[in-house]
Amino acid sequence: MPESTVTETLAKVRVVLVRPKGSGNIGSVARAMKNTGLRELALVGGGRTESLSARSMAVHARDILDGARRFGTIREAVADCGLVVGTTCRKGLYRDHVELPREMARDMVAAVAGPDAPPAALLFGPEDHGLSNADLRHCQRLVTIPSHPEQPSLNLAQAVMVCLYEIYVAATLGAPREERLKRAPAEAVEALFDRMKDTLLKVGFLDPQNPEHILLALRRVLGRAGLEERDVKILSGLFRQVEWYAQGGWEVAEEKRWQGVKLR
Amino acid sequence: MPESTVTETLAKVRVVLVRPKGSGNIGSVARAMKNTGLRELALVGGGRTESLSARSMAVHARDILDGARRFGTIREAVADCGLVVGTTCRKGLYRDHVELPREMARDMVAAVAGPDAPPAALLFGPEDHGLSNADLRHCQRLVTIPSHPEQPSLNLAQAVMVCLYEIYVAATLGAPREERLKRAPAEAVEALFDRMKDTLLKVGFLDPQNPEHILLALRRVLGRAGLEERDVKILSGLFRQVEWYAQGGWEVAEEKRWQGVKLR
Numbered sequence: 001m002p003e004s005t006v007t008e009t010l011a012k013v014r015v016v017l018v019r020p021k022g023s024g025n026i027g028s029v030a031r032a033m034k035n036t037g038l039r040e041l042a043l044v045g046g047g048r049t050e051s052l053s054a055r056s057m058a059v060h061a062r063d064i065l066d067g068a069r070r071f072g073t074i075r076e077a078v079a080d081c082g083l084v085v086g087t088t089c090r091k092g093l094y095r096d097h098v099e100l101p102r103e104m105a106r107d108m109v110a111a112v113a114g115p116d117a118p119p120a121a122l123l124f125g126p127e128d129h130g131l132s133n134a135d136l137r138h139c140q141r142l143v144t145i146p147s148h149p150e151q152p153s154l155n156l157a158q159a160v161m162v163c164l165y166e167i168y169v170a171a172t173l174g175a176p177r178e179e180r181l182k183r184a185p186a187e188a189v190e191a192l193f194d195r196m197k198d199t200l201l202k203v204g205f206l207d208p209q210n211p212e213h214i215l216l217a218l219r220r221v222l223g224r225a226g227l228e229e230r231d232v233k234i235l236s237g238l239f240r241q242v243e244w245y246a247q248g249g250w251e252v253a254e255e256k257r258w259q260g261v262k263l264r
Numbered sequence: 265m266p267e268s269t270v271t272e273t274l275a276k277v278r279v280v281l282v283r284p285k286g287s288g289n290i291g292s293v294a295r296a297m298k299n300t301g302l303r304e305l306a307l308v309g310g311g312r313t314e315s316l317s318a319r320s321m322a323v324h325a326r327d328i329l330d331g332a333r334r335f336g337t338i339r340e341a342v343a344d345c346g347l348v349v350g351t352t353c354r355k356g357l358y359r360d361h362v363e364l365p366r367e368m369a370r371d372m373v374a375a376v377a378g379p380d381a382p383p384a385a386l387l388f389g390p391e392d393h394g395l396s397n398a399d400l401r402h403c404q405r406l407v408t409i410p411s412h413p414e415q416p417s418l419n420l421a422q423a424v425m426v427c428l429y430e431i432y433v434a435a436t437l438g439a440p441r442e443e444r445l446k447r448a449p450a451e452a453v454e455a456l457f458d459r460m461k462d463t464l465l466k467v468g469f470l471d472p473q474n475p476e477h478i479l480l481a482l483r484r485v486l487g488r489a490g491l492e493e494r495d496v497k498i499l500s501g502l503f504r505q506v507e508w509y510a511q512g513g514w515e516v517a518e519e520k521r522w523q524g525v526k527l528r
Contacts, residue, residue, distance in 0.1 A: 031415070035412060035422075148298065154299050158425040168412070245510055
């Protein structure tokens, strides 16, 4: 890629820190972003950027700290993003299909390449426990940094550095290719999941006590696929139709079918 | 490589910190080493490992701090090593032919593999100026972490993390790996599409004259995702439930809901 394109591409990768605790870590993350040409830092649920330790760890990246945007929820922080990737170090329920940073980086660069591509987001959880299962629901894909089983948990800023390094390498040294998939904005996909949940609760497919359990499996499948706007429209239409049919539209439909037969 | 061999291989990679200034950084380096299965830390020309900040940054890697060996010169620190690699971020005289961490990692793992191979050393300079030309004389090869020209200098511990991550990946994932997705048999997926088509015709979502048109879009999405057996079960269950609900199960469900209310 030409240098100007690389700059534009990297500028569309957003780092989202979810409930970060240490402000020194936020400073180190800002520095890692500057080291790799990133600009957009988003903080969800807190995080101090004014503290001495944040600013001293950031060194020459204080502009990134100053420009950091704050959000109340992950959903708002990634609303305009196409690809949304979460990082996790734990394995377990809902956490299968994790990818390596290298694969993720290649796909993320492809996803943001081109002037019309939406931004992408890379989420990191709090230092002690990482992203929760509720946080991970917003992620289409999950990435885990390979690490030794004896001490698998990386320092937050170091984990960010590894991922951004891979993204930088993919953007500057990887073969340029635009992703063929034009992902719909995350907010449109979230609205689809809202509708799916409503409909599937109504028809009794989801357990009202724990609707997210099965819904997450559906999120994972559709997340792996990647949804374009047309896909979102079709799937929204599908669930709208099921709901209409289930809520008495059923009888109207029967009548219509019957009338149809009569008219012939 | 079998796991025991990986452990032995990684144990032969030595991290050498030359004149490190911040003891917090030494702690972070120890943690990064533990994250990637390394054990041997060497300090040349100083470096405090007893300080509170070193120990708190090390977290569970205090044994690596305690086992760190101190040397007066680089020559002594690498005396028994085969391959000696220096890290540098500056370009310039004596610093051409720098390699990428990925190439270095692959060669370093190859260099220490096998029971008779000597250890290898990876050198990092002080936080402010990096390794001097005099330091670099001891290095057979040089590595530079790719970084953005606007702010090319990485934090010491983050630079160590990137290099050790590459070494860990080269040692553990070098061999071709199996696809992580365990796809369901094609026949099971076809049966799912049969059921989908039936249900979606019944609720009036598909055009009976041309049901395949929209169905193909759904096939594309699920084909991109790749379905495992569990995914097929969940999706089959979803359409079975919609069908049950739509075919009068609706009334039963209403009644049940009503009875439920009455019983309370």
